[in-house]
Each structure stands twice: as structure tokens, then as C-alpha cells.
Amino acid sequence: MARVCVVGAGVVGACAALRLTQAGADVTVIDAGPPAGGTSATSFAWGGASHHGLRDYLELHVDGLRAYRRLELEMDARAWYGRTGCLTWRSDPAAAGSLAAHLEDLGRRGYPASWLTPAAVTRDLEPDLRFAAGVGEVAFLPDEAHVAAVPMVRDVLGAARAGGAVVRTGARVREIALRGDAVAGVTLAGGETIAADRVVVCGGRGSSEVVATAGGHLPLLDPDTPGSPALGLLVVTAPLPARVRRVLYADELMVRPDGGARLMLHSDPHDAELAAAPGTDPAPLAGAVLGELRRHLDGAEHASVEATRIGRRVLTPDHLPAVGWIGDAAGLYVAATHSGVSLAPVLGELIADEVARERPSPALDRFRPTRFAKELSNA
Incomplete structure (x- = not known):
């Protein structure tokens, strides 16, 4: 069983935690603040693909809406999903x-x-x-729908907990713990290390700082x-x-x-x-x-x-999501994106496929964070 630390308890982290748990991983979710206390709480939270600014990743948004339908079949979403x-x-x-x-x-x-x-x-x-x-x-x-992000995260994390996930809030990640050329978990600000074979960073704007501790390069607009x-x-x-x-x-x-x-x-x-x-x-x-x-x-x-x-907003220089393996250490994964509320359910499914089931997803090929590492090497 893979041990996975999910850094960030916003909408993307919550959906990733649920799907990773259902895929058989031993999951611990870590956040410095309360669930949905970051970007998720300051989003217009529109679930759909009709905004003209989404054309560059339209298919992912279409898939995101379909993933919400699957989530609706699993839980009572009426309190937070207004379709x-x-x-x-x-x-x-x-x-x-x-x-x-x-x-x-x-x-x-x-x-x-x-x-x-x-x-x-x-x-x-x-x-x-x-x-x-x-x-x-x-x-x-x-x-299309409007989403109340805070109760959504509450319910999705609750389902992840029911499946065996552990959620720790008020715990700030200091760095990615390494063992040789692979991740060994995360070290918290107080010095405690939580062991893991894989770390999935869904920390919104804080993701850049976390992945940098293991050699990852994730540029975000200031x-x-x-x-x-x-x-x-x-x-x-x-x-x-x-x-x-x-x-x-x-x-x-x-x-x-x-x-x-x-x-x-x-x-x-x-x-x-x-x-x-x-x-x-x-x-x-x-x-x-x-x-x-x-x-x-x-x-x-x-x-x-x-x-x-x-x-x-969590915006990369090309405004597209950054989702995939990152950095010099094996086992470090990141999911950083604008439109996180729209994309969270489908990203959760794709992250579980790639991290727990080890099945690469072609749907994410154009969004790999390695595109920024290449730009850095050419600078």
C-alpha cells in the first residue's frame, strides 16, 4: 500500500485525498490552516466550461463537470452543489x-x-x-453549477476520513523529507516528519515554496x-x-x-x-x-x-494548470491551477490514477510542470 501525503486541504487536495484513499493508498492530508481556508474560500466557484477564458484547457473543464456528476452519485451534494x-x-x-x-x-x-x-x-x-x-x-x-467550496471540502474530506484518510490541520510543512533520490515524507515546522512514499502538493499559492525544497520549479504569477x-x-x-x-x-x-x-x-x-x-x-x-x-x-x-x-489566484505564467511529477526527487507530485473548484473532481481522479495506480494520464500531458524546468534551463 502506497503511503501518500497530500499537502493542502482545499478543493483539489480534498478531492485528491478521497480518490487516493479509494485507490487503496494510505493517505494523510496536511494543511497549515483550516480546510478550504486558502484560495478555495475566495473563488467565484463556478462549475462549468462556458467562460471564454477557459478555451486553452476546455476539454479538462468539460471532464471536470462530468466528474462532478460522478461525485454527486456518491454523496449528498445538495448543500454545496447548485446544478x-x-x-x-x-x-x-x-x-x-x-x-x-x-x-x-x-x-x-x-x-x-x-x-x-x-x-x-x-x-x-x-x-x-x-x-x-x-x-x-x-x-x-x-x-453548469455554482459551488459552496467550504461545505464541499468538509463533505469530501469527511468521505476520505471514512475511507481511512487522516487529516491534520494547523500543521505547516517546512520541507519535503528526502532519502537519497526519493521523497521520504514531509517535515513539519515543529520538526516532526510524516513518512510517505509519495507527496502530492495541492497547496495553492504555497505550492512553489514546498516543491522547491526538493528541487522542483513551479513559477506562479505574483x-x-x-x-x-x-x-x-x-x-x-x-x-x-x-x-x-x-x-x-x-x-x-x-x-x-x-x-x-x-x-x-x-x-x-x-x-x-x-x-x-x-x-x-x-x-x-x-x-x-x-x-x-x-x-x-x-x-x-x-x-x-x-x-x-x-x-x-494560482496562475502559472501561461495560465495553464501544472499537474504531474516534479523536482529532482522521485515521488514528488504537484497540482496547481486556476479554476480549482471546476477542476477538482477530475483532477482528484487523475491524480489517483497517476500516483496510486501508476497509470499516466494523456489528458494531463500538456499540463506537466516539467515545461517550466525546461524554460529555466534555457534561460
């Missing part, structure tokens, strides 16, 4: 054409989508939406650099009378339910404004995002901001 679908549209004709091409590509991959008139949407799905005069069609993707796309703003409204059940992607505004009649909002253009001056007060930008909501939703006229959250 109510996504509605997306564009007011600008050029942007609408780009969206149509993207959804056509998804359709060729067997991804369900249909086109509805604005009148049909407000009659049958979301009665409080309002549409600009130029919007002729709205795309409906019925299998969110504190002006203009960095690794910085993101989430806006949570106070409770609203407006009714929204689904993920909405209206022009450049993303909207999803956040419990208790609250909505969570995100806007890529306003992220760019925040990133231009890291550390500035996000309140004015949050107000601007709220103004975008009022254009699209009846009942949002008196909406107010209840909370803002600043996310620090």
Missing part, C-alpha cells in the same frame, strides 16, 4: 458572435447548450432579469505586481428581493447565488482596475460592480455591498 445551470449573453454583436463560436465548440464535445429568447428566459427561468435592446438570444447551459491577472475581486451583496437561481454571465459581469438572498459578483474588467494598483481600497470598485448588476436585474436598485473578498 441549476448558467445563462450567458452579450449585448455587443461581435462579442455575441464570439460566444456563439465558443458554444458551438462545446456542442461538438457533447456539452449541452440551447439558445433562448430573452422573453422565454424571463417567463420560464429568471423572471427578474432585464436585457438590453440589442440582446437577441441567451445561451442556457443546464449542467498578485502584488501591478497589472497581475492573479488578483481578483469578489463582491457579496446584502440580501436582495431579486430572484436569481442560476449562474449569470451578462456581458462582463458574473453573478451567482450566495445564500440567504445574497448574490456574489465578479467582473474581469474591474479586476484589471484593482490589479493596476494592488493594495488600494476596493470599495469604489465594488460599488462599480454593483452598478453593473443594476443594469441587468430588477430588484437590485437599492442593492448594497455586504462584503468584498480579494482572491489571489
Whole structure:
């Protein structure tokens, strides 16, 4: 039986721990903080593939949604997985054409989508939406979902524990322990070493530091650099009378339910404004995002901001995931990615195949972290 340490108890680490345990590994999960206490807790947490920014790893996102369906069959996911679908549209004709091409590509991959008139949407799905005069069609993707990351991690880790995994929180990893040219486990900040044959690092932004202790090179974009796309703003409204059940992607505004009649909002253009001056007060930008909501939703006229959250994304220089064996020591594996909530279930399955069953996955070939080691050697 392989002994595996999973470093990081966010959504990716939790799903990896569950699937590794089911594959017969002896699993210990380690995190310096609480489960889902890092990037997972500051994510828009949209499960799907319809966002245009995902085109470079579209197939992995399609597989991620299918993996959520498998996870739903194993556990009661109703408390954290809202598979109510996504509605997306564009007011600008050029942007609408780009969206149509993207959804056509998804359709060729067997991804369900249909086109509805604005009148049909407000009659049958979301009665409080309002549409600009130029919007002729709205795309409906019925299998997409919004995810509550913290309860998801709670339940997935609970299932891993039931299968025999050990979860240790409040334990910071100091370094990867080595024995010759292979990993021997992880050494904690207090000096304790947890023995393992293989270490899977799913530590979000902290992954670079951990793998570097065993010769691994994992570059991540610095969110504190002006203009960095690794910085993101989430806006949570106070409770609203407006009714929204689904993920909405209206022009450049993303909207999803956040419990208790609250909505969570995100806007890529306003992220760019925040990133231009890291550390500035996000309140004015949050107000601007709220103004975008009022254009699209009846009942949002008196909406107010209840909370803002600043996310620090796990982004490699090419914005693609980094998943696979890494470093000079045998047995060290890393999974670092943006869209972790969307990809966690499928990454958990693929990690279990590669680490516990020793079956390499062609689906991960273009995402290997060794691509950065090659760039370093050529520098």
C-alpha cells in the first residue's frame, strides 16, 4: 500500500485525498490552516466550461463537470452543489458572435447548450432579469453549477476520513523529507516528519515554496505586481428581493447565488482596475460592480455591498494548470491551477490514477510542470 501525503486541504487536495484513499493508498492530508481556508474560500466557484477564458484547457473543464456528476452519485451534494445551470449573453454583436463560436465548440464535445429568447428566459427561468435592446438570444447551459467550496471540502474530506484518510490541520510543512533520490515524507515546522512514499502538493499559492525544497520549479504569477491577472475581486451583496437561481454571465459581469438572498459578483474588467494598483481600497470598485448588476436585474436598485473578498489566484505564467511529477526527487507530485473548484473532481481522479495506480494520464500531458524546468534551463 502506497503511503501518500497530500499537502493542502482545499478543493483539489480534498478531492485528491478521497480518490487516493479509494485507490487503496494510505493517505494523510496536511494543511497549515483550516480546510478550504486558502484560495478555495475566495473563488467565484463556478462549475462549468462556458467562460471564454477557459478555451486553452476546455476539454479538462468539460471532464471536470462530468466528474462532478460522478461525485454527486456518491454523496449528498445538495448543500454545496447548485446544478441549476448558467445563462450567458452579450449585448455587443461581435462579442455575441464570439460566444456563439465558443458554444458551438462545446456542442461538438457533447456539452449541452440551447439558445433562448430573452422573453422565454424571463417567463420560464429568471423572471427578474432585464436585457438590453440589442440582446437577441441567451445561451442556457443546464449542467453548469455554482459551488459552496467550504461545505464541499468538509463533505469530501469527511468521505476520505471514512475511507481511512487522516487529516491534520494547523500543521505547516517546512520541507519535503528526502532519502537519497526519493521523497521520504514531509517535515513539519515543529520538526516532526510524516513518512510517505509519495507527496502530492495541492497547496495553492504555497505550492512553489514546498516543491522547491526538493528541487522542483513551479513559477506562479505574483498578485502584488501591478497589472497581475492573479488578483481578483469578489463582491457579496446584502440580501436582495431579486430572484436569481442560476449562474449569470451578462456581458462582463458574473453573478451567482450566495445564500440567504445574497448574490456574489465578479467582473474581469474591474479586476484589471484593482490589479493596476494592488493594495488600494476596493470599495469604489465594488460599488462599480454593483452598478453593473443594476443594469441587468430588477430588484437590485437599492442593492448594497455586504462584503468584498480579494482572491489571489494560482496562475502559472501561461495560465495553464501544472499537474504531474516534479523536482529532482522521485515521488514528488504537484497540482496547481486556476479554476480549482471546476477542476477538482477530475483532477482528484487523475491524480489517483497517476500516483496510486501508476497509470499516466494523456489528458494531463500538456499540463506537466516539467515545461517550466525546461524554460529555466534555457534561460
